[in-house]
Amino acid sequence: MDKIKVLVAKPGLDGHDRGAKVVARALRDAGFEVVYTGLRQTPEQIAAAAAEEDVDVVAMSLLSGAHPHLFPAVVKLVREKGMKDALIIGGGVIPDGDIPALKEAGVSEVFTPGTPTGDIVEYIKAHVKK
Amino acid sequence: MENIAEEVLMGNRYALAKAITAIENERENAMEIMQKLYPHTGHAYVLGITGPPGAGKSTLTDKLAKEYRRQGKTVGIIAIDPSSPFSGGAILGDRIRMNDLTLDDGVFMRSMGTRGSLGGLSHKTADAVKVMDAFGMDVIFVETVGVGQSEVDIVKAADTTMVVLIPGMGDDIQAIKAGILEIGDIFTINKADHDGADKLATELNMMLDLDGVMKEWRPPIMKTIANQNIGIAEVVETFGKHHNHIDGNGQLTVRRTERTKNEMLDLLDSRIGEHIRRNVVENGKIDKLVEEIKARRTDPYTEAAKIVSEMLK
Numbered sequence: 001m002d003k004i005k006v007l008v009a010k011p012g013l014d015g016h017d018r019g020a021k022v023v024a025r026a027l028r029d030a031g032f033e034v035v036y037t038g039l040r041q042t043p044e045q046i047a048a049a050a051a052e053e054d055v056d057v058v059a060m061s062l063l064s065g066a067h068p069h070l071f072p073a074v075v076k077l078v079r080e081k082g083m084k085d086a087l088i089i090g091g092g093v094i095p096d097g098d099i100p101a102l103k104e105a106g107v108s109e110v111f112t113p114g115t116p117t118g119d120i121v122e123y124i125k126a127h128v129k130k
Numbered sequence: 131m132e133n134i135a136e137e138v139l140m141g142n143r144y145a146l147a148k149a150i151t152a153i154e155n156e157r158e159n160a161m162e163i164m165q166k167l168y169p170h171t172g173h174a175y176v177l178g179i180t181g182p183p184g185a186g187k188s189t190l191t192d193k194l195a196k197e198y199r200r201q202g203k204t205v206g207i208i209a210i211d212p213s214s215p216f217s218g219g220a221i222l223g224d225r226i227r228m229n230d231l232t233l234d235d236g237v238f239m240r241s242m243g244t245r246g247s248l249g250g251l252s253h254k255t256a257d258a259v260k261v262m263d264a265f266g267m268d269v270i271f272v273e274t275v276g277v278g279q280s281e282v283d284i285v286k287a288a289d290t291t292m293v294v295l296i297p298g299m300g301d302d303i304q305a306i307k308a309g310i311l312e313i314g315d316i317f318t319i320n321k322a323d324h325d326g327a328d329k330l331a332t333e334l335n336m337m338l339d340l341d342g343v344m345k346e347w348r349p350p351i352m353k354t355i356a357n358q359n360i361g362i363a364e365v366v367e368t369f370g371k372h373h374n375h376i377d378g379n380g381q382l383t384v385r386r387t388e389r390t391k392n393e394m395l396d397l398l399d400s401r402i403g404e405h406i407r408r409n410v411v412e413n414g415k416i417d418k419l420v421e422e423i424k425a426r427r428t429d430p431y432t433e434a435a436k437i438v439s440e441m442l443k
Contacts, residue, residue, distance in 0.1 A: 002151075002155040002157070003155065003218070003243075003245075024221055025221070027219065028217060028219035028220060028221050029217050029219060031214075031217045031218045031219045033219060033220045033222060033243050034219065034220065034221050034222065035222045035225060036222070036225075036226065037225045037226060037229060037232075038223075038226035038229065041229065044233060045229060045232045045233060048232045049225060049232050051143065051144050051147055052147050052232070052238060052239055052240060053147065053222075053240060053241060054144075054147035054148055054150065054151040081144060082131075082144050083144075
C-alpha cells in the first residue's frame with residue numbers, strides 16, 4: 001500500500017515551529033512520511049514543494065495571525081499545480097471565528113491549540129485520498 | 131494523470147513527481163513508466179554525496195546545485211533520509227537547507243525515505259534517478275542518509291562519489307577502517323573553519339597514500355565552508371575533472387556497465403522474491419512447511435531446494 005506523505009509547512013514570518021515539529025513527529029510515529037521544509041515559507045515555495053514531493057496532505061502551521069491571507073493563498077497555488085486531491089489542513093493559533101472562512105477557502109480542517117495529535121492522525125487517515 | 135511517461139518526456143514537472151511516486155510505491159503502472167522512460171536515460175551525470183549525519187551534505191548540495199545552475203545546467207536532487215524501523219514513518223528534512231532551489235524551474239528536488247533499505251539509499255533511488263535523467267536533467271545529485279561506516283550503496287548508483295567529512299569526529303585509526311573512506315572519488319572537509327580541519331586533512335592524506343601505490347586518480351581533499359559558500363566552485367571544478375578522467379580512461383563505461391548488471395540482478399532478485407511471496411508466503415504454504423520443519427520431518431534446505439526447482443519449471 002502507498003505510504004501517506006505529508007508536507008508540514010510554516011507559511012509566513014512567525015519563528016516558532018515547536019508545534020509543527022510535535023505534529024511532524026506524531027505523523028512520523030503514525031507511519032507517515034513527513035517532509036518538513038522549515039520556517040518562513042512563502043505560499044509559492046509551499047506549493048512548489050508539495051508538487052515536487054507529490055504529497056497527499058499539506059499541513060500548515062501558523063501562529064502569527066496571517067492565516068486569513070496565507071492559508072487560502074496556499075490552497076489556491078496548490079490546486080493550480082494540478083493537485084486536485086491533496087488534503088489541505090491547518091493548525092495553530094486560529095480564532096474560532098476565522099475557521100468557517102478558511103474552510104470556505106478550501107482548508108479541509110483546522111486544528112487549534114490543545115488538539116491531541118492522535119486526532120490529526122485519525123483525521124488524515126479518514127480523509128486522505130489514496 | 132494518464133500517460134505519465136509521455137508527460138515526463140514533454141517536460142511536465144508534476145508528471146515527474148507522479149512518476150517517482152508510482153515507482154516508490156510500486157504501483158501497477160510503475161513498470162510501464164520505467165519501460166517507456168528507459169530508452170531516454172543515460173545522459174545525466176550522477177553525483178553521489180555521502181557522509182556522516184550533520185556533515186553538511188544538504189547545505190553543500192544546495193550550494194553545489196546553485197553553482198551548476200550558474201553554469202546553465204539543469205539539476206535533479208534526490209535526498210534520502212532514514213525511515214523509522216518501528217513505525218515505517220520518516221521525517222524528510224533535507225529541503226530545509228534547499229528552500230532557495232524550490233522556485234527554480236531548472237531544479238527538481240525530491241525527498242525519499244529509506245523504507246527498510248540499509249545501504250544509505252532507498253530501493254527505488256536508482257529508478258528515481260532514471261526518471262530525472264529521462265526528464266532531461268544534466269546533473270543529478272543523490273544525497274544519502276547520514277552514514278556510519280558501511281553504507282556504501284551510493285558508489286553503485288553514482289558516477290562520481292564525494293565523501294563529506296567534518297573535523298572532530300575521531301582519531302586517525304577511523305580513517306584507515308574499511309567502508310565509506312574507500313568509496314570517495316573526492317573527499318571534502320566541510321566546516322573547514324572549525325578546529326581540526328587541517329589535522330583531518332593530514333590524516334586523510336596519509337590514509338590515501340598509505341599503500342604507497344601511485345594511482346591514476348588520487349582522490350583530492352577539498353575544503354569547504356558550505357554555509358558561507360566557500361570552496362564550492364572548486365568542488366564543482368573537481369567534479370568536472372573526475373568526470374573527464376573516468377570518461378577518458380574508460381572507467382565511466384566500466385562503472386555504468388557494472389551498474390546496469392547490478393540493477394538487472396537486483397530486479398531479478400525482487401521479481402523472484404515477489405514470486406515467492408505470492409506462491410509460498412501469502413497462501414500459507416510457508417506456515418505448513420515451518421510446522422513440518424519444526425517437527426523435524428523435513429529440513430529447510432530440502433524445502434527451499436524444492437520450491438526453487440518448482441519455480442524454475
